[in-house]
Amino acid sequence: MAHESTYQPKSGFERWLDARLPVMRLMHDSFSAFPTPKNLNYWWTFGGILTFCLVVQIVTGITLAMHYTSDASIAFGSVEHIMRDVNFGWLIRYIHAVGSSMFFLAVYIHIFRGLYYGSYKEPRELLWMLGVIIFILMMATAFLGYVLPWGQMSFWAATVITNIFTAIPVIGTPIQEWLVGGFAVGNPTLTRFFSLHYLLPFVIFGVVLLHVWALHVTGNNNPAGIEVKGPQDTIPFNPYYTVKDAFALVLFLLVYMAFVFYAPNALGHPDNYIPADPLVTPAHIVPEWYLLPYYAILRSITFDIGIPFTDIVLIEAKLLGVIALAASIIVLFLLPWLDTSKVKSLRYRPMMKPFFFLFIVVCVGLGWVGAESPDKVLIQIGEDQYRAEYVVEGEPVAQVFPTADDRDAFIEMLNEDVEASAVDALAFRFQMVHLGLILTVAYFAHFLLVLPIVGVIETPRSRPASIEEAVLKGAKPAPAPAE
Amino acid sequence: MSLTIRTGTIIGAFVMALNAGAAMAAGEAERPHAPQEGWSFSGIFGHYEETTLQRGFLVYESVCAGCHALEYVAFRNLADPGGPGFTLDQVRAIAANYRVPAGPDEFGDTLDENGLPFVRPAIPANYFPSPYDNEQQARARNWGALPPDLSLITKARVNGANYLYSLLTGYEDAPEYVEMGENMNYNPFFPGQQIAMVQPLYEGSVEYPDGTEATVEQMAYDVTNFLMWTAEPKLEKRKRMGFQVMAFLFVLAALLYWSYRQVWRDVDH
Ligand code: HEM
Numbered sequence: 001m002a003h004e005s006t007y008q009p010k011s012g013f014e015r016w017l018d019a020r021l022p023v024m025r026l027m028h029d030s031f032s033a034f035p036t037p038k039n040l041n042y043w044w045t046f047g048g049i050l051t052f053c054l055v056v057q058i059v060t061g062i063t064l065a066m067h068y069t070s071d072a073s074i075a076f077g078s079v080e081h082i083m084r085d086v087n088f089g090w091l092i093r094y095i096h097a098v099g100s101s102m103f104f105l106a107v108y109i110h111i112f113r114g115l116y117y118g119s120y121k122e123p124r125e126l127l128w129m130l131g132v133i134i135f136i137l138m139m140a141t142a143f144l145g146y147v148l149p150w151g152q153m154s155f156w157a158a159t160v161i162t163n164i165f166t167a168i169p170v171i172g173t174p175i176q177e178w179l180v181g182g183f184a185v186g187n188p189t190l191t192r193f194f195s196l197h198y199l200l201p202f203v204i205f206g207v208v209l210l211h212v213w214a215l216h217v218t219g220n221n222n223p224a225g226i227e228v229k230g231p232q233d234t235i236p237f238n239p240y241y242t243v244k245d246a247f248a249l250v251l252f253l254l255v256y257m258a259f260v261f262y263a264p265n266a267l268g269h270p271d272n273y274i275p276a277d278p279l280v281t282p283a284h285i286v287p288e289w290y291l292l293p294y295y296a297i298l299r300s301i302t303f304d305i306g307i308p309f310t311d312i313v314l315i316e317a318k319l320l321g322v323i324a325l326a327a328s329i330i331v332l333f334l335l336p337w338l339d340t341s342k343v344k345s346l347r348y349r350p351m352m353k354p355f356f357f358l359f360i361v362v363c364v365g366l367g368w369v370g371a372e373s374p375d376k377v378l379i380q381i382g383e384d385q386y387r388a389e390y391v392v393e394g395e396p397v398a399q400v401f402p403t404a405d406d407r408d409a410f411i412e413m414l415n416e417d418v419e420a421s422a423v424d425a426l427a428f429r430f431q432m433v434h435l436g437l438i439l440t441v442a443y444f445a446h447f448l449l450v451l452p453i454v455g456v457i458e459t460p461r462s463r464p465a466s467i468e469e470a471v472l473k474g475a476k477p478a479p480a481p482a483e
Numbered sequence: 484m485s486l487t488i489r490t491g492t493i494i495g496a497f498v499m500a501l502n503a504g505a506a507m508a509a510g511e512a513e514r515p516h517a518p519q520e521g522w523s524f525s526g527i528f529g530h531y532e533e534t535t536l537q538r539g540f541l542v543y544e545s546v547c548a549g550c551h552a553l554e555y556v557a558f559r560n561l562a563d564p565g566g567p568g569f570t571l572d573q574v575r576a577i578a579a580n581y582r583v584p585a586g587p588d589e590f591g592d593t594l595d596e597n598g599l600p601f602v603r604p605a606i607p608a609n610y611f612p613s614p615y616d617n618e619q620q621a622r623a624r625n626w627g628a629l630p631p632d633l634s635l636i637t638k639a640r641v642n643g644a645n646y647l648y649s650l651l652t653g654y655e656d657a658p659e660y661v662e663m664g665e666n667m668n669y670n671p672f673f674p675g676q677q678i679a680m681v682q683p684l685y686e687g688s689v690e691y692p693d694g695t696e697a698t699v700e701q702m703a704y705d706v707t708n709f710l711m712w713t714a715e716p717k718l719e720k721r722k723r724m725g726f727q728v729m730a731f732l733f734v735l736a737a738l739l740y741w742s743y744r745q746v747w748r749d750v751d752h
Contacts, residue, residue, distance in 0.1 A: 038752045080555045080635075083717070090717040091724075235750060243746045247739040254732050261725025262527060265638060273639035273714075274631075283674075471751050 006033045030216055035234035036241055037222035039471050043113040044220065045248030046106050052249060053103040054208065058201050060096040061145075068148065070194035072187040075150035076275040094264040100142050101267045102256045104290035107135060116356055118344030119221040125336040127214040130207055132332045137204045139291060144197035146288055150190060151272030156285045158185045158193070164298070164325075167318040184278065224470040225344025226463060233467035284373060292370030293363050297443065298325045299374055300436030324440060331447045338447050340455030343463070351458040355450050362442045365435070374433035382427040390420035398423075515642050515649040515672055518704050522644055524711055527726065530719050531712055536567035538691055539709025542702045544577075545689050547633060550625065550680075552613035555634040556713050559607040565719035566712055571607065578605040583612050626666040628679030637707070638714045644707050646672065651703035654682040 007025040009015040018025055067086050069078040082089035111131070114120055120128035143161060147154045162185065165176040181188030219228055228234055235241075259266065267289060271282050287295050301321040306313040315323070331338070346353045386407040389398045401407035404424065411420045464470040523532050540561065543553070558578040561569045569577070586593045586601030595601055605612065613632075615621040622629055637643035649672045657669035667677040684702045691697055712718070 038750060077555070084555065084560070090721065094721075239746050240750065243739065243743045247736065247743045250732055250736040250739055254729065254736065257725065257728050257732060261721055261728060264721075270639050270641050270643065273635045 005029050030212075032236065032238040034216065034237040035219070035228070035231070036237045037220050037228055037233055037467050038235045038240075039222050039224060039467055040220065040241070040244075041223050042244075042248055043109070043117075043223075045245050046110040046113065047215075048245040049106045049249055049252050050103070050110060051208065053099060053106055054201065054204060056099050057096060057103065058205070060092050060099065061198070061201065063092050064096055065198060068194075070148065070191050072150060072190050072276070075148065075190060079149045091260070094260045097268060098256065098259045098264055100145065101288070101290065102252070102259070103138065104142070106252070107138060108290070111135065112360065115359075116346050117221055117223055118225050118339070118341075118346070120336045121339065121342075121344050122336070123218045124214075124221060127211065127218060128336060129333055130211040130214055132329070134204055134207050134211060135332075136329060137200055137207065139294075141197060141200040141204065142288065142290070144193045144200065146272075147190065147193045148197060149272060150276045152274040152276055152280070152282050153269045153272040153285070155185060155276035155278065156282055157287055158189060160285050161287070162189075164322055167316070167322045169319070186278075221344060222467060223345060223347065224464060224467055225348070226465075226467055226470065229466045229468075286371055289367065289371070292368075293366035294325055294328060294370070296366040296370035296436045297328050297440050298322065300324075300369065300433055300440045302374075302433060302437075324444075328440075328443060331444065335447065335451070339451045340453075341458065341460070343460040348461040348463050349454075349458060350461060352450075352454050355446065355454065359443075359446045362439050362446065365439045366443065369432050369436040369439060372432045374431065374436065376432040377429045378432065378435060379430035380427050381429075382425075384427050385425040387423040387425060388414075388420050389423055390414065390418050392418070515645040517645045518648055518700060520704070522708070522711075524644075524708070524715075524718055527722065529722050531565065531567075531708065533568040534693065535705055535708045536712055537569070538693070538695060538701075539705035539707070539712075540567055541691065542684070542689055542706040543633070543709055546683050546702075547706065548611075549614060550630040551633045552615075552630075553611040553634050553713060554613065554632045555610070557608060557610045558605060560716060562607070563716060566716060567709070574607045578607050578609060581605040581609070581612055583609050626679050630680065633710055633713065635714045637711045643714070644711050647710060648703050648707045650678075651684055651706070652699055 005025055005028075007018070007022075007028040009018045009024070014024055017023070064082060067078065067082045067089065069075060079093070082093050084090075086092075114128065114131070143157070147158045158180070162176050162180050165179065166172045168175065177183060179189075180186070181192060222228075269286065269288075286292070298321045301324055302317050303320075304313045304317050305315040305320060341349060341352065343349055346356055384402075386401045386404045387398050388401070388407050388411050389396065391397070399407075399410065401410060404422075407422060411422060414420050464473060523530060523535070558574050558581075561567050561577065562571050562574045581604070582602040583605045584600055585603035588601065593600060613621075615624070618629060631639075637647055640646045650670060653670050653672045655669060655671065657663050661669065661676065663669065664677055667679060668681055669676060670678045684699050684706075686699060687697050688702060689697050695701060715721075
């Protein structure tokens, strides 16, 4: 709930300032006195962690930009210059590169927190949607940044991702050429990507401000999913949550810094230490780990949609993949209205809870599929059989060969009067791309079927009347609620 | 009909998550492995050994430099802390063995009387010059293959140090069933098993001034250490600083946890 201002200017200067520009009042009311539910758990510390991550990326990024050169002929070398010759350049670059992974780790936890505790529901729909916008901007920023070192993965990821646009009929190819500034990814692509990579974090910063503003209108959700009823349910943000957030941030930093100092390249791809070469395609083109689930959705659709029993294709597989990719994010915007349950926290939703964990498995599974080659065989039933079938003296004979070539050679050798037919009996193969399709369907089913239906048929557990009661029940068994 | 569920592939995927790039299906390459003594640069207190790096430099200079460039390394780096620890005088002497482009002279000429571009001995500020004038020349001299720059090679391959060590020690005669391409050499660790680089290291390829026996394993070990350093010259500093940072963060975490308990002590939550 928006609350009355409790700011008391203490000095003459503060009174003078407050009458002209009440920034101190704003800061006080937003980050110090701000009444916060007293039952927030550690999953609520990731908002602060994310703000920290954004600031770290901006500070290290601006420092990198002082030494980086966005010219395709020397971009790779300028990153090596940062690593070798700039004072602490290696540290700044590793903090920035690992930082982007940590940023996504935090944002994924933050998003799943919201899913579990129903933080997207009334009255926080806009707050949630602003979050989704930040997430999209983050993906764009990270993708653009990944192109800057101009290694092999930079170049080929840029090529593959911008190629996505060519799937759109008619205007697709012109859009792609406009984006990369030519017919293929090259120097114009790099210079504009650098410009945009510099710009977008500040756009993110702006949307974060809106996100926090919206938060301060509705107030925090909380693990019980029950709205604040009165002052007995809340405590001031400072010092209670400042100290808790600070503690959690340091734990997060322990993980972050362990990567920076002991495994700075573990989350990246070795190919990005090979300078970009338009003539050599890497064996596997993969995006950074945090984009893998979406990459899997993009690649898992390999069939056209057409009019049955005709050759007419309405939507080609490639476009369908792009539509699925876009839909997988757009569906997040619709989530507040797709979930039909009025109960926020999954603590009180016994039927929904297992689906939530299943959804996590689906997302991790998609990430795995995205990392692997789509043709990879997971399950094979039987062996491929290449048969030559023919009739000898009225008796049908079938001969089996390990390869089609062997079989064809055999048929060639047969006497001309023998009519032999080639029959292929291929083994059943369950491949990565099939798993990807199943998981993609499961991803959408979670939003479009499970959330709407379970909300209607489920009987929620009984909920405490207030946060205060939830807290007291959790803490000590007996006493009756105060009210 | 038989049911072959490829459990190998499924388990393999998990192993791969930890140790990417492990290839285990029959016919694929053997797994790269570390030398018996392990690497001094791995682990939390990882560091380089100066003598090893110096020997590794010798191997690079006398064997690999004939075909491979070291574009991002300057001679001066050989005297940097956390590196091979050559003295500046030694570095000057090493640099003077290399020729780098020079000119124009005071008349603005760029070619000498024979029509060749001016060259001069390198100084510590120069970078290692490439053994080739251009890519075409590099390919022409190597049966069409391009010897990659080695400055970053240990970071540019999965499991880089182990891979390089295994590659250098892994040459063997091709099995009978393998049809070798022209001018190709069999190496089970190289993707595709056929590599254009001839076996570079043989027993005694270099003579170590410190009397160390120049076995193939020893030279491969030394040059891999050296190339790890060229790829991560700040590794020692990084790991040392990492320890201080982690220790600081642990103490800070403990203090903050204690403060948190203090601040929240009277609040039910
Ligand atoms: C939302 C925040 C940001 C994210 C998620 C992000 C992400 C990334 C990523 C993934 C890379 C490639 C890292 C690598 O492999 O080297 C990168 C590089 C880079 N970023 Fe950012 N970045 C952010 C903000 C910024 C800002 C504000 C700047 C300021 C201009 C900046 C400047 C750079 C530069 C110069 C590079 C190239 C140097 C390098 O590759 O290390 N970044 N960024």
